Amino acid sequence: MLGGAGSLLEGCGSAHPGTAGPLMSNGIPLPRPNNPVTWQVFKDNPAIKSGLAPERGATLRIFNWVAYLNPQVMKDFGKKFNCKVELTTFQNMDVAMAKLRSGQLNFDIFFPTIDVMGQLVEGKMIQPLNHSYIPNITQAWPDFQNPFYDRKWHYTVPYTIYTTGISWRKDHVPEDPYKMANPWAMPWQAKYKGRVAILDDARESISLGLMKNGIFNLNTTNAAQINAAGQSLQNLAHLTNMHIDNNDYTEIPSGQIWIHHAWSGDIAAAPAYMPKGVPVDVVGYWFPTDGKGPVGNDLITILRTAPNPVLAHHFMNYLLDLPNVLTNISFNGYMQPLTEITPQRLVKEQLLPPSLMSTAVLPSYFRRGVMELQIPVTANAIWEQAWLQAKSA
Amino acid sequence: MALAAPGIIWLAVLFLVPFYTILAIAGGYVNPVFGYPVAVWNPLHWSSVNLSSAMRDVVGSSAFVGPIIVRTLAYVAAASLLSLLIAYPAAYFVARFAGRRKGLFLVLLIAPFWISYMMRMLAWIGLLQTDGYVNKALMSLHLISQPVNWLGGLGPTVVLGLVYGYIPYLILVLYAGLDRIDPALIEAGRDLGLGRMRTFVRVTLPLSRQPIMAGLLVTVLPMLGDYFTNQLLSGTTGTTMLGNVIDSQLTTPGLQGEGAVFSMLFLLALIVPMIYYVVATNRSSRDAA
Numbered sequence: 038m039l040g041g042a043g044s045l046l047e048g049c050g051s052a053h054p055g056t057a058g059p060l061m062s063n064g065i066p067l068p069r070p071n072n073p074v075t076w077q078v079f080k081d082n083p084a085i086k087s088g089l090a091p092e093r094g095a096t097l098r099i100f101n102w103v104a105y106l107n108p109q110v111m112k113d114f115g116k117k118f119n120c121k122v123e124l125t126t127f128q129n130m131d132v133a134m135a136k137l138r139s140g141q142l143n144f145d146i147f148f149p150t151i152d153v154m155g156q157l158v159e160g161k162m163i164q165p166l167n168h169s170y171i172p173n174i175t176q177a178w179p180d181f182q183n184p185f186y187d188r189k190w191h192y193t194v195p196y197t198i199y200t201t202g203i204s205w206r207k208d209h210v211p212e213d214p215y216k217m218a219n220p221w222a223m224p225w226q227a228k229y230k231g232r233v234a235i236l237d238d239a240r241e242s243i244s245l246g247l248m249k250n251g252i253f254n255l256n257t258t259n260a261a262q263i264n265a266a267g268q269s270l271q272n273l274a275h276l277t278n279m280h281i282d283n284n285d286y287t288e289i290p291s292g293q294i295w296i297h298h299a300w301s302g303d304i305a306a307a308p309a310y311m312p313k314g315v316p317v318d319v320v321g322y323w324f325p326t327d328g329k330g331p332v333g334n335d336l337i338t339i340l341r342t343a344p345n346p347v348l349a350h351h352f353m354n355y356l357l358d359l360p361n362v363l364t365n366i367s368f369n370g371y372m373q374p375l376t377e378i379t380p381q382r383l384v385k386e387q388l389l390p391p392s393l394m395s396t397a398v399l400p401s402y403f404r405r406g407v408m409e410l411q412i413p414v415t416a417n418a419i420w421e422q423a424w425l426q427a428k429s430a
Numbered sequence: 431m432a433l434a435a436p437g438i439i440w441l442a443v444l445f446l447v448p449f450y451t452i453l454a455i456a457g458g459y460v461n462p463v464f465g466y467p468v469a470v471w472n473p474l475h476w477s478s479v480n481l482s483s484a485m486r487d488v489v490g491s492s493a494f495v496g497p498i499i500v501r502t503l504a505y506v507a508a509a510s511l512l513s514l515l516i517a518y519p520a521a522y523f524v525a526r527f528a529g530r531r532k533g534l535f536l537v538l539l540i541a542p543f544w545i546s547y548m549m550r551m552l553a554w555i556g557l558l559q560t561d562g563y564v565n566k567a568l569m570s571l572h573l574i575s576q577p578v579n580w581l582g583g584l585g586p587t588v589v590l591g592l593v594y595g596y597i598p599y600l601i602l603v604l605y606a607g608l609d610r611i612d613p614a615l616i617e618a619g620r621d622l623g624l625g626r627m628r629t630f631v632r633v634t635l636p637l638s639r640q641p642i643m644a645g646l647l648v649t650v651l652p653m654l655g656d657y658f659t660n661q662l663l664s665g666t667t668g669t670t671m672l673g674n675v676i677d678s679q680l681t682t683p684g685l686q687g688e689g690a691v692f693s694m695l696f697l698l699a700l701i702v703p704m705i706y707y708v709v710a711t712n713r714s715s716r717d718a719a
Contacts, residue, residue, distance in 0.1 A: 065463060129681075131681060131682070131683055132681070134464070135466065138464070138466065155463075156463065156464050159463070160463075160464070230582075231579045231582030231583055231666075232579070232582065239682070274666075274667035274668065278582070278583040278666045278667060278668040279666060279667060280582075280583065280664075280665045280666050281665060281666070281667065282665050291559070292560065293559065293560065293581065414460060414461075414462050414463065414464075414465045414683075414684060415462075417465060417683065417684055418460075418684040418685070421682045421683070421684055421685050422685070424682075425675070425678050425679065425682070425685065426492070426494045427667070428667060428670065428674075428678055429494050429495070429498055429667065429670045429674070429675055429678075430494070430667045430670075
């Protein structure tokens with residue numbers, strides 16, 4: 038996955054000279070597994086020096102998704118490093134980026150998705166890392182010690198990993214997606230009208246339409262394919278009047294929804310949301326057994342304007358340490374790519390019920406799976422327009 | 431002039447500046463790297479790209495907004511009518527018959543405002559669940575044989591949500607108007623031989639016209655732009671309202687300019703009933719004088 042073109046790029050020692058892969062209109066590269074990118078480190082945005090003491094009496098400010106970081110982990114870190122840890126949350130990446138662009142916020146740590154890497158680096162919104170503070174990177178899967186979206190991990194360390202699949206209530210839906218010819222088409226069933234939901238995310242849901250139509254290039258810029266996927270979602274709306282939300286982790290356990298396009302980590306957290314008396318094994322999660330489905334990972338970065346960059350480095354390192362990672366998974370359900378974290382270990386630690394082993398993510402998924410990555414703004418507008426029409430069908 | 435200054439400054443800062451900003455975004459362009467809207471402040475340099483995109487959605491071959499506009503108008507009309515049927519008798523009772531308990535009833539009318547709109551809607555989500563109290567109550571009364579999936583994308587749920595959310599505003603405005611009707615006029619009607627019903631129809635109702643119009647104005651306008659009630663109580667494609675479309679556009683990189691155009695078009699459409707209200711109020715003030 039990470040071979041070939043990447044080494045050529047590294048040889049250039051800059052972000053994008055000679056990049057043969059896809060580019061934004063101004064020449065910023067679009068990282069792809071077959072077109073890895075080594076981002077430039079700018080002279081006016083250097084990494085901090087080695088051997089600095091953590092800031093004293095500081096408040097480390099974190100900017101993260103809602104319910105995505107265990108408060109206990111923050112508390113323990115504050116105790117260990119004698120500082121306060123303050124969390125501010127956002128609902129989606131667009132809102133987060135808009136807030137960060139305003140330049141008015143003084144957060145230290147930010148948890149972005151891969152598709153905004155170019156904006157963050159070229160916009161000099163994040164700072165390069167000093168690796169001497171982050172020895173725990175060796176605990177991560179090898180793929181994530183030199184990922185295609187940030188070769189040499191100049192700016193990021195990995196946070197959670199996840200797949201996108203289909204969750205269903207086995208007590209209401211007799212069909213088993215593992216036995217269906219095209220499981221991506223599972224939601225398209227009129228008999229479940231009012232009980233079907235898809236994720237409120239343009240890229241994820243148009244991708245569902247694409248995969249239902251047999252297309253697995255989830256970064257396509259082909260308008261006909263995108264519009265056909267949008268049309269499939271409009272058909273789904275007419276068939277099932279589907280819900281559009283990201284409450285898969287509550288609606289499947291409560292039984293309000295029976296078939297939900299879902300994120301693996303959300304469904305792994307289902308046991309915490311089951312009503313009394315309902316066993317967790319009524320919840321199913323399907324992801325292609327050959328791993329050919331949407332996979333993704335989120336990142337941890339340090340903002341360029343971070344008031345406490347040393348503490349921020351220590352926090353990154355702390356979030357790559359096995360005991361803290363286990364504590365974190367017990368809260369949000371999302372796996373982190375540490376070699377010591379295996380599906381069997383999660384079951385043994387009672388962090389995952391055996392019936393939901395399918396929510397676990399394996400290293401092989403990142404070699405066979407498909408990723409939703411940054412696409413040019415003009416192509417993105419086609420995706421968004423198709424999504425808007427599907428939402429309004 | 432000096433006395434008007436605070437008002438003029440208020441209008442300029444809190445209305446004209448945001449209004450012009452939306453115009454500048456509607457006439458602006460999208461940053462090609464970051465995808466955020468770039469406002470163009472000089473009207474001579476405004477682009478029509480966003481306007482033509484919005485027009486394509488309304489009347490073009492790939493138009494999809496038409497049925498949503500019709501649905502929005504239908505939901506708001508139904509919710510307004512239902513609100514009026516509930517609010518008018520309540521306000522009439524407090525204004526005319528509450529006597530010394532008027533204060534108590536007023537407090538009860540204002541009580542829903544003490545809880546945020548979102549909290550009130552969230553409470554309904556609990557009540558309307560398949561195994562919630564609404565279904566349990568209806569089943570124990572044998573009005574339904576099996577639970578209704580109220581949150582499964584039903585238009586009536588959204589309409590009732592709108593009614594519940596906005597009715598306190600309507601009751602308050604109606605009460606303020608009805609309380610000002612001179613009881614002597616109603617007594618005069620009775621003295622001239624009209625029965626209770628005819629007094630109401632010939633005297634009270636015509637005098638209620640202004641409060642009804644004012645009340646509907648303060649509820650219909652926010653209902654038309656509402657997206658939150660629908661999102662919480664339905665969240666399905668089958669009940670999408672115009673507010674949801676604009677909300678989606680404004681939160682989507684690359685589509686904010688189009689959302690700004692829709693906001694402006696919406697505003698222009700809402701100005702029409704507003705002007706009618708102002709003209710009608712002026713006319714009735716002149717007639718009264």
